[in-house]
Amino acid sequence: MAGRLPRSFYARSALRVAPELLGRVLVRRLADGTRLAARLVETEAYLPDDPASHAFRGPTRRNEVMFGPPGRLYVYFTYGNHWMMNAVTGRAGEGTAVLLRAAEPLQGLEVMAGYRGRDHPRDLCSGPGKLAKAFGITGVQNGHDLVVGSDLYVLEGRPVTRSHVSRTTRVGVTLGAERRWRFVVTGDPFVSRARPSGA
DNA sequence: CGTTGGATTGGCT
DNA sequence: GCCAATCCAACGC
Numbered sequence: 610m611a612g613r614l615p616r617s618f619y620a621r622s623a624l625r626v627a628p629e630l631l632g633r634v635l636v637r638r639l640a641d642g643t644r645l646a647a648r649l650v651e652t653e654a655y656l657p658d659d660p661a662s663h664a665f666r667g668p669t670r671r672n673e674v675m676f677g678p679p680g681r682l683y684v685y686f687t688y689g690n691h692w693m694m695n696a697v698t699g700r701a702g703e704g705t706a707v708l709l710r711a712a713e714p715l716q717g718l719e720v721m722a723g724y725r726g727r728d729h730p731r732d733l734c735s736g737p738g739k740l741a742k743a744f745g746i747t748g749v750q751n752g753h754d755l756v757v758g759s760d761l762y763v764l765e766g767r768p769v770t771r772s773h774v775s776r777t778t779r780v781g782v783t784l785g786a787e788r789r790w791r792f793v794v795t796g797d798p799f800v801s802r803a804r805p806s807g808a
Numbered sequence: 809c810g811t812t813g814g815a816t817t818g819g820c821t
Numbered sequence: 822g823c824c825a826a827t828c829c830a831a832c833g834c
Contacts, residue, residue, distance in 0.1 A: 653815070661815070663830095671830060688816050689827025695815085708815055738816050781815050803816080 613762045614755075619679035623654035623698040627707045628776070628792040630696065632769040635712060637744050638760040643720050645744055647712035647734050648766060650794040651801055653779050655695070657703045660784035664704030674752045675704045682761070684741070684751040691738030692747050696755060696763070710737045710780070710791070713799040736801040769794050777805040 614633060619626060630652050637645045655662040663672040663685065674683040675697055683695040683706050695706035712734040714721055721733045721743035734740040741747075755762050775795045778786060780803040793800045 655815075663815080666831080669830075685815085686829070687814055689814090689829075691816050693815065710815085736816070779815075783814090801816095 611765065613764050614680075616678075616680045616756045619696060619698050619756075620700065621698065623656050623705045623707050624790065626696070626698045627652040627654040627790065628771075628774050629768060630707060630709070630763070631774060631792060631794050632767045634715065634764040634766040635709065635744070636762055636764060637746075639720070639745070643717055645717035645720060646715040646764075647740070647743070648715055648799075649709060649712045649763075650797040650799045651711035652792050653708040653710055654790040654792075655706050655708065656790070657699065657705050659705075659788075661779065661782035661786070661788075662704070662706075664706075668704070672704070675706050676702055677752070680754060680756040682746075682750055682753040682755055684746060684748055686748060688738075692741040693737045694741050694744075694746050694750070708737055709740055710803075711735050711793075711799055711801045712740055713797070714743065731798060735799055736803065739801075780805050 630649050633649050635647050664675045668676045678701045679697050681697045683697050695708045697706045699705040714733045722728050724745050725743050733743045753761050773795050775793050776789050777791045778789050779791045
């Protein structure tokens, strides 16, 4: 898992990037040097002209990062409690991204448990709100560049082969729910418990 | 300026 | 399995 994913990786359709993010390793280095790492096992694509996407109605103050260059982190707050993180994809101006939904914790589990208020490894990153919380991600990290920063980035890891990727409908969206744009590592115990609509 | 409901979670029935 | 929590962005008047 040597290098990190380059800008060109993100600068493609979210439908390509989402499945190819599986098996990659999200890393955060905290101010005190603690290293948090987790292997992505569940992602979801949000495309341009996608009625379920925050970007559907054009740029606003909240979603402006989605319309910026690829390879940056789009973080938003919802349901009064939860932060969620996305990797911006495509080309600047398009407004497309991949939601990071779940991961297998690899490093810094004690710190993650502290942020989460939960101990069991399967409870640390098994959902989009949980994943952000386990990594201490809030609006502060909105717009962070995953390609050049040294404290929040994505390593190449070990990509998951196509035969081990399952594709389902998305979770929690109403409009465009029928689109099968959620990708998971088949049978992985660290995926979210969310119920996809339809699949 | 007021209203509505959400890319969820966790606790309770 | 079901439902309340809890805040704020987006939209309508």
